[in-house]
Amino acid sequence: MIIKILGSGCTNCKKLYANTKEAVEKVAVDAEIIKVEDIKDIMAYGVMRTPAIVINEKVKMYGKVSSADEIVKYIQDEK
Template identity: 45%
Template sequence: MDIKVLGTGCPKCKTLEKLTRDAVEELGINAQITKIEDIMEIMKYNVMKTPALVVDGKVVVKGSIPSYDALKKLLS
């Protein structure tokens, strides 16, 4: 699984990255997690509000932080 956390480094972006890493570890998912902070790269995903989460090329979260349980459901 390829997971990208899109965000410029704000506290919400860092929270989403930590929650994502925790969920992947708890679920035992084999995933490559990348943090993308470059605004031009983020815009390639048509994301105008961060944080955002991209799973296998598909934007699944934009502009908010899902609950930990919702995040686990998205990833499993």
């Protein structure tokens, strides 16, 4: 599973990355977490507000910081 965190590297992006890491550990899924900070790459997903989370190339959420429990649900939807 590939999980991408889209954002410029701001505080909210870092918090979303940490929450994603926690969620992956809770679910014990084999996942690679990638930070995407290039604005052109972010725009390619049609995301207009960051941070955002993309799992297996599907945008799951954007414009807020999801909790680890919310991210667990996104991961389970993609299993």
